Amino acid sequence: MNYIPKVLLCLIVLASTNEITKAQTDDKTEILNQISTLFDGMREGDSSKVASVFLDDATMQTVSKNKEGNTVLNKGSLVSFKRAVGTPHDAIWDERISNVKIDVDDDLAVAWVPYSFYRGDEFSHCGVNSFQFMNTENGWKAFSIVDTRRQTNCIDL
Numbered sequence: 001m002n003y004i005p006k007v008l009l010c011l012i013v014l015a016s017t018n019e020i021t022k023a024q025t026d027d028k029t030e031i032l033n034q035i036s037t038l039f040d041g042m043r044e045g046d047s048s049k050v051a052s053v054f055l056d057d058a059t060m061q062t063v064s065k066n067k068e069g070n071t072v073l074n075k076g077s078l079v080s081f082k083r084a085v086g087t088p089h090d091a092i093w094d095e096r097i098s099n100v101k102i103d104v105d106d107d108l109a110v111a112w113v114p115y116s117f118y119r120g121d122e123f124s125h126c127g128v129n130s131f132q133f134m135n136t137e138n139g140w141k142a143f144s145i146v147d148t149r150r151q152t153n154c155i156d157l
Contacts, residue, residue, distance in 0.1 A: 028102045031109050031133055031140045035100065038142075042093045047086030054078055054142045055134075061146045091120030097129075098155070107135040116154055126154035 034053045041049030060076035085093070094117070101112040111131040117124045127148035133140045 027104045027109065027135070027140065031102050031111055032100060034133070034140055034142065035097070035111060035113060035131065039095045039097065042085055042095055045085060045088065047082040050085050051082050058142055059144045063146060063148050091122070094118040109133040109140065114155070125149045125151050
């Protein structure tokens with residue numbers, strides 16, 4: 001008789017764990033869809049589609065090396081990025097991604113997104129995008145993106 005409460009407690013814990021796992025899987029799927037929307041918008045030159053992924057005050061930064069070889073943090077702006085995406089250009093901006101890793105804790109998520117960037121068929125650079133997302137009343141939105149950019153040691157995607 002003493003085992004019944006323990007068994008019941010174990011079943012409740014297992015059911016809760018399954019619900020948490022399902023919720024995290026759903027969240028990861030939505031976040032991956034947001035990332036896909038961003039890069040589809042870039043390929044299409046659709047700044048509205050790109051904007052739909054971000055909070056209005058999202059930050060954009062790049063970690064790179066300056067001419068002296070020192071690591072620096074360059075700050076960009078979402079407004080400038082959307083303008084660049086929406087300005088007609090001759091070649092399609094094609095950011096190809098692979099091996100995306102997403103971690104979720106409550107209403108915060110981090111996505112690690114390796115990429116190779118092409119202008120049309122011409123390789124430009126590669127690196128990693130590190131997205132920070134928060135779960136809002138309108139779904140998961142990126143509030144920060146930090147990337148790296150290099151032209152060597154790239155994986156062809």
